[in-house]
Amino acid sequence: MTALASAESALLRLFGIRHPVVQAPMAGGWTTPELVAAVSNAGALGALAAARLTTPQLEDALERVRALTTRPFAVNFLLAAPAPPPRDTQAMDAVLDRLRAAHGLPPSVARPAAPPAALVDEQLGLVLAAGVPIVSFAMGDPGDRIARVQAAGAVAVAAATTVAEAELLAARGADAVVAQGAEAGGHRGTFEVGADGEVPLVGTMALVPAIVDAVRVPVLASGGIMDARGLVAALALGAGGVQMGTRFLLAHESGAYPAYRRALIAARETDTAVTRAISGRPARALRNALVDAIAAAGDAGVSPLPYPHQALASGDLYAAARTRDDAALAAMLAGQGLRLARAEQPARAIVEELVAERTRIVQALAR
Ligand SMILES: Cc1cc2nc3c(=O)[nH]c(=O)nc-3n(C[C@H](O)[C@H](O)[C@H](O)COP(=O)(O)O)c2cc1C
Numbered sequence: 155m156t157a158l159a160s161a162e163s164a165l166l167r168l169f170g171i172r173h174p175v176v177q178a179p180m181a182g183g184w185t186t187p188e189l190v191a192a193v194s195n196a197g198a199l200g201a202l203a204a205a206r207l208t209t210p211q212l213e214d215a216l217e218r219v220r221a222l223t224t225r226p227f228a229v230n231f232l233l234a235a236p237a238p239p240p241r242d243t244q245a246m247d248a249v250l251d252r253l254r255a256a257h258g259l260p261p262s263v264a265r266p267a268a269p270p271a272a273l274v275d276e277q278l279g280l281v282l283a284a285g286v287p288i289v290s291f292a293m294g295d296p297g298d299r300i301a302r303v304q305a306a307g308a309v310a311v312a313a314a315t316t317v318a319e320a321e322l323l324a325a326r327g328a329d330a331v332v333a334q335g336a337e338a339g340g341h342r343g344t345f346e347v348g349a350d351g352e353v354p355l356v357g358t359m360a361l362v363p364a365i366v367d368a369v370r371v372p373v374l375a376s377g378g379i380m381d382a383r384g385l386v387a388a389l390a391l392g393a394g395g396v397q398m399g400t401r402f403l404l405a406h407e408s409g410a411y412p413a414y415r416r417a418l419i420a421a422r423e424t425d426t427a428v429t430r431a432i433s434g435r436p437a438r439a440l441r442n443a444l445v446d447a448i449a450a451a452g453d454a455g456v457s458p459l460p461y462p463h464q465a466l467a468s469g470d471l472y473a474a475a476r477t478r479d480d481a482a483l484a485a486m487l488a489g490q491g492l493r494l495a496r497a498e499q500p501a502r503a504i505v506e507e508l509v510a511e512r513t514r515i516v517q518a519l520a521r
Contacts, residue, residue, distance in 0.1 A: 157392070158389055158390065158392060161366070161372055161373070161389075161392055161393065161394040162174050162389060162394050162395060164372045164394055165330065165372040165374070165394030165395045166394075166395075168309055168329055168330060168372060169199050169226055169287075169288060169309065170225075170226045170287070171194075171197060171198060171199050171225070171226060172197035172198075173196070173197045173198045173505060173508070173509050174198075174385070174389070174394060174395030174396065175193075175198035175199070175385070175395060175396055175398065175505060175508055176198065176199040176201060176228070176374055176395060176396065176397040176398070177189065177190070177193040177198065177199065177200050177201055177397075177398065177399075177402045177405075177501070178201060178340070178376065178397045178398060178399030178402065179201040179202060179203035179204075179228065179229075179230030179290065180203050180340065180399055180402075180403065180408075180487070181203035181204075181205035181206045181230075181232060182203070182206065182409075182485070182487070183206075183409040184203075184403055184408050184409045184410050185200075185201060185202050185203045185402075185408070185409070186407055186408065186409045187202065187215050187218035187219040187222060188218075188222065188407040189402065189405055189407040189408050189409070189501055190202045190219050190223075190227050191218075191219050191222030191223035191225075191227070192222075192405070192407045192500065192501035192502055193227075193402070193405075193501050193502075193505060194223045194225035194226060194227045195222075195223050195225055195502065196501065196502040196505035196506065197225075197505065197509075198505045199226060199227065199228055199288070200219070200223070200227045200228070200501075201227065201228035201229070201230050201288075201290065201397075202215055202216075202219060202227065202228070202229050202230065203230050203232075204229050204230060204231050204232075204274075204277055204281070205230070205231065205232040206269075207277075209273075209276065209277060209280065212277055212280065212281075213280065216229070216280075216281070216284050216286070226287045226288060227286070227287070227288070228286070228287075228288035228289065228290050228311070229281045229286045229288075229289055229290075230289075230290040230291070230292065231274050231277070231278060231289070231290075231291050231292075232274075232291075232292055232293045232294075232341070233274065233291055233292070233293050233294025233295070233296060234293040234294055234341075234435060234461055234462075235271050235294075236268035236269065236271060236461065236462055236463075237268075237434070237460035237461055237462075237463065239267075239268070239463060240459050240460055240463055243263075243459060243463075243467065245451075245456040246451070246456060246457075246458065246459055246464070246467060247263055247467070249447060249448065249451040249456055250262075250467060250468060250471065252447070253443065253444060253447050253471065253483065254470075254471070256443075257443075257471075257474070257480075257482060257483055259470065259471070259474055259483075262470050264470070265463075265466050265467055265469070266466055266469065267466075268462055268463065268466060275299075278299065278302070278303075282302070282303065282306035282308060283306075285307075285308075286308060287308055287309060288308060288309045288311060289303045289308050289309070289310055289311070290310075290311035290312065290313070290332070291310075291311070291312040291313065292312070292313035292332070292334070292341070292343040293313075293341055293342075293343050293344070293345075293435070294345050295319075295322060295323075295326075295345050296310070296312050296323070296326060296328075297326065298326075300312065300323075300326045300327050300328050301326075301327060304327065304329070309329045309330070310327070310328055310329050311328065311329060311330045311331070311332060311374070312326075312328045312331060312332070313331070313332035313333075313334050313343040313376070314331055314332065314333060314334065314343065314365060315333075315334050315335075315342060315343050315344045315353070315354055315356065315361070316344075316354050316356060316361075317361075317364050317365055317368045319343075319344070319345055320333065320365040320368055320369050320373075321368055321369065322345075323369075324368070324369040324370065324371060328371060329371060329372075330371050330372045330373070330374060330394070331365060331369055331371060331372075331373050331374070332373075332374045332376050332397050333358070333361050333362045333365040333366075333373050333374065333375055333376060333393070334361075334376045334377055335356065335357050335358025335359070335360075335361045335362070335375070335376065335377030335378060336355035336356055336357045336358070336361075336377065336428075336438075337357060337358055337377040337378030337438075337489050337490040337491060338358075338376055338377030338378065338399065338438060338489050339399050339400045339403075339426070339438050339439075339487050339488040339489030339490075340399060340437055340438060340487045340489075341433070341435055341436070341437040341487070342355075342428065342435070342436045342437065342438075344436070347435060347436060350457075351430045351435075351436050351458075353428070353436045355428065357377075357378075358375055358376070358377040358378050358379070358388075359387075359391070361377075362375045362388060362391040362392065362393050363391045363392055366391065366392035366393065367392075372393075372394030372395070373392065373393045373394060374393060374394065374395050374396060374397045375388035375391065375393035375395075375396050375397070376396065376397040376398070376399070377489060377490075378489050378490050378491040379396045379397075379398050379401075379491065380398070380400065380401045380489075380491035380492075380494035380495050381401070381494055381495075381507075381508065381511065382507070382508050382509075382510075382511030382512040382514075382515055383511075383515065384396065384398075384491070384494075385508055385512055386512055386515045386516060386519075399487075399489060400418065400488050400489040400491060400492055400495065401491075401494075401495045401504060402501065402504065403415070403418060403488070404418060404419070404495050404497070404498050404499065405498070405499060405500065405501040405504055406498060406499065406500050406501070407500070407501050408501075411476050411479060412479050413475065413479045413480055413481040413484065414481060414484060414486050415498060416481070417440055417442070417481045417484075417486055418440070418486070418488055418492055418495070419495075419496055419497075419498075421440055421488065421492045421493070422492075422493055423490050423491070423492065423493050425440055425441055425492070426438050426439060426440055426441065426488055426489065426490055426492070427439065427441050427445060427449075429441075429445050429448070429449065430448075430457075430458040430461075430464065431444065431445045431448035431449060431458055431464070432445070432464070432465060432468075432485045432487065433461050433462050433464050433465035433485075434458045434459050434460045434461035434462060434463055434464035434465065435461035435462075437487055438487065438488065438489060438490070439485065439486055439487045439488060440481075440486040440487075440488045440492075442481055442482050442483070442484060442486065443482040443483060444468070444471060444482065444483045444484070444485075448464075465485070468485070471483040472484060472485050
């Protein structure tokens with residue numbers, strides 16, 4: 155029991171927070187400055203996703219978080235390198251055009267270029283210069299970026315999906331490790347994806363204690379944790395805290411648009427799939443017309459474009475989903491726990507409910 159309590163207090167001390175809960179960074183415009191600040195103001199840790207933000211957008215977001223909270227918060231970077239632009243996109247263009255036609259959208263092959271790989275390091279410099287206290291990484295080996303973060307006086311966190319990845323992060327000197335189980339919504343954090351998109355899918359229940367046993371730094375359990383039952387379970391597995399994404403998508407302050415929220419609330423635990431349909435890299439998402447059409451194309455021998463080109467090719471579909479508020483063509487990353495969150499709430503209420511329910515559960519277990 156003391157080892158469990160000390161894992162949690164080590165995490166709270168490391169981050170300078172009161173509750174062992176991290177709101178997952180979620181690229182796509184969902185982790186608004188308002189969400190990040192509300193979570194941090196409630197005594198947990200808000201995290202801003204830097205991926206897919208331009209540098210001026212990131213600067214603006216940092217300024218807005220700073221205006222809304224004086225508490226610690228984190229900024230997160232995704233490290234998967236963009237593949238070179240694919241030469242042959244005709245077959246996938248035809249698949250996407252059929253989807254466009256079926257949904258009353260014009261054909262399109264217009265495609266923004268992938269952001270340069272150097273952008274992460276440029277934006278990391280900006281974040282460190284701005285004095286952000288905690289920086290986290292996922293979808294790759296951060297290498298000497300861990301030391302760079304620490305040299306600037308910040309805390310470095312990184313995500314692993316296997317014990318081997320966690321051991322590498324520990325060897326790099328990471329201050330904390332996120333153990334991302336297979337239930338998790340969003341991209342798999344796996345460092346190296348197999349040629350046909352294979353990734354290990356180790357569940358949170360099996361992965362967390364194995365990583366806790368393998369590293370000496372605090373571990374954040376992530377994937378399928380939706381309420382205080384998951385929080386207590388994660389602490390019992392030896393985690394110092396949890397990183398929760400899907401639940402916070404339904405916070406009032408998140409950037410999720412109404413159709414996305416409605417789909418999350420209506421979905422069952424069987425409605426997600428790990429798919430390359432969204433971006434070209436495996437990610438857990440809600441199935442819809444877009445995911446199903448690209449899966450069917452895969453069965454007919456048409457593979458998704460390599461990351462991030464599939465997302466760039468579908469950019470107009472994702473934008474239309476948002477402006478029309480129609481989930482059929484949306485990119486809706488979500489975890490398997492979605493049946494456990496059915497209400498939209500202020501972020502502060504989510505944190506307060508987790509804390510209060512946790513106490514109740516622990517007392518019930520002690521009886
Ligand atoms: C919509 C969405 C976007 C995500 N984007 C990121 C991201 O930008 N960076 C990151 O480290 N993790 C990202 N994740 C994964 C989360 O960090 C976390 O592992 C996951 O949300 C945990 O599973 P849960 O959704 O079941 O709570 C994302 C997850 C979701 C649902």
